[in-house]
Amino acid sequence: MLRSIVKRRLRMPLCHRRTNAALCTINVSASTDHTLPAQSSRQAASEQGRRFVSEDSASPSISAAEMSKFSALAETWWDSRGPFKALHLMNPARISFIRSVLCKHFRKDTCCARPLKGLHILDVGCGGGLLCEPLARLGARVVGIDAVEKNIKVAAAHAVKDPLTASIKYLCTTSDKLVGEGYEQFDAVISLEVIEHVTEPKMFVESLAGLTKADGSIIISTINRSISGYFLAIVAAEHLLQWEAELGL
């Protein structure tokens, strides 16, 4: 099973506390005495030809109405003062956390400009690429996936504008499909603000594990389970519902 789960409460400055996220890191380490469920699911998939994938319910069902709502806002992903301002405000805090965790786990020098050099990272639910681009600038080789094709197009169009981020690969797929295809395994799999939207969280996490190398790292973030988080996220869901619809979830 998974070796250790480290939950860290993210300390964010006041201005970032619109959605309090709890970032959870799971260090997957190699162990020979028991098989990981992810490996078994991979084997099952390869043997029985996508049986796992057909059971997959982690791929969100996106209605056409929600998608059309989102497409109107596609261009505003990268406007730091636009509808996704909260994401932009939250981003530096998330990146610095991810950076420190990955540097510690992979024993990288944290005091250089590109500490994640040599790491292959997968961003599940990348949206407009808000996380992929900083990770690419920090030196990692990044693949971003999202189930909504519009997001992928927006992300690809933005990433191609800068040579440093032009190497990011964007795919319109889900984590389960990637596992089913036997896609490569990554050093780190990151899924931020996605798990609260999937219908089968356990299977989703298993698919993430299937995409992670034996000594890799999984980082998941979700809304914090605190009173303020509850109120801000649920009460603000009147806005966020529209927000989630815009995201295509």
Added chain:
Amino acid sequence: MAMRSLLSQRPPRHVLRISSLSSILSSSSHSQLNQCHRPVVSTTSCSTATGGVSFFPSIRASWGTDQRLPLSSGRPTEYLARYLPKSFVVPFSSLRLQKFDSETRSMQHPASEPSVFSDNSHDETFPLENTCQKDVFDVVIVGGGMVGAAVGCGLATNKLTKSLRVAIIDGKPLTEGLYNLPKIDGVPDPRVSALTPSTVKFLEEMDAWRYISNCRHAPFDSMQVWDYTGLGYTRYNATDVGKHELGYVVENKVILSALYHRIQDLGFTSLIFPANVKAVKGCEKSSSARVKEGTDCETNNKGLAQVELDDGQLLHARLVVGADGGSSKVRTMVGLQSFKKSYEQEALVCTLETSSTHSRAWQRFLPTGPVAILPMGGTFSNIVWSTTPSQAHDLKNMSDEDFVAKVNEALVGSFGPFPSSHIPHLLASPLGSFLGVTSSSREPFEPPPHITKCLSKRASFPLSLAHAYKYATDHVVLVGDAAHTVHPLAGQGVNLGFGDAATLVNILCEGVEVGADIGEVSLLERYEKKQRLTNLPMMAIMDGFQRAFSVDLGPINFARAAAFRAVQFFSPLKRQVISYAMGEGATLIPKNFQL
């Protein structure tokens, strides 16, 4: 294509490049240089070059015999070729002057040169097209003056930013006397700056101060300010706040040399173009939804700013730093408005000789403007005389003896008597020292030193108050005089600029730490917010002083005299004034990221 044929008819531009020491030593050789027809500018150890007087390497150039030289006048390379000897000496650390062929846009550089684009050893499946990215930079600093060089030096010193690809663009011949520091016993240059201790701390953190401290610089530890009415005076001492110096007077070219030497010593990858900027454009705003087919790994550089040079080269930059002075072209090109008010004054500067040595700064406010004497070490002093343009013109053109007489008259003569040195008994008594009264409150008024000779040419520049409404826009940011100019009456102008440079470097470090796009407006606005809070109060106070001292009305004169006496005799206020003027503040570069 037409542009390329046009460019091919021009002589090739020559680019001054500072490369890392190891790459130079490992890859350069006589035969290779002659073969490639590359002129080499190399530095020599100090003892052979200048007879052991200066502490820094100087530049000698050697050219291949069939090297074509640019024909237009005033180009720095022509100056190099004509006036520097043609000898190739074993480099202590060398600069390489390379031919930047604008036709092919290719630049041969050692393979080991660090670049943010070339370290793709792990990218077997993601090959980047690096050969077309030679004109893409992380930071392009337009203007290689003190503040621009400080930004470059700060970026070079920080671990997070030292791998950034930086280009400094300056139109003036950078190499003219840049690395040839003046002899210590020579006459100081009249263009000087008074550096506050906080600026000195910034330079120390970048480790550039040791070059200055080994060269000519003059600390001053006290100051006397009075005006022409003779109704009051104020004296400041460094001991009032427990320090040894109030500031340092350093020649501008010494500061520049120190910064460039530090950049060079760090082996910082930076390209210095002797060129002028013709156009600066922020990044194109295009719809993010449209994706061109077939742009899998290629980049269209649309997210970068563009800098066009006057010789037709086009550079792409993530961040353009406008450090090109008060009449900033970058500021006008990107459409940043600024508030400008001309003072209708010109400042005249000159190096003078005094009858005795002193380490005190003297400033007398005349009806036409303040005249200030700054010590430069020994009997050298520097005068900054802010006056009307017509008087400045007359002073510039009169003979040396007449000028010296005028200066002496301005300092001690005609307008009014010396202020009386009446010190309240309370302060003069022993109880005063027990109460913590500053030592300068008990000092009498001292006449300024007598000027004996004028030692250098007189130069003048117009004075104005200017402040940009916004310091930053998409991928472009302003620092130094491009963002704000002040009256020199308190010597704060360049210190505000160095503060800008320090804050900008900090902000860029924070951005690089989280992988942010360093040209993003939200990051640059954090820099702007912090610096406006520092710059605006200082500018308002300077402007207030200038207005207060330019009015010759009875009540205003008495108010000024009262202010003089209040600051002179009320020690807590004086300490606050001194601390503020010295720029006391927190550490300017985060310690854990320094080299």
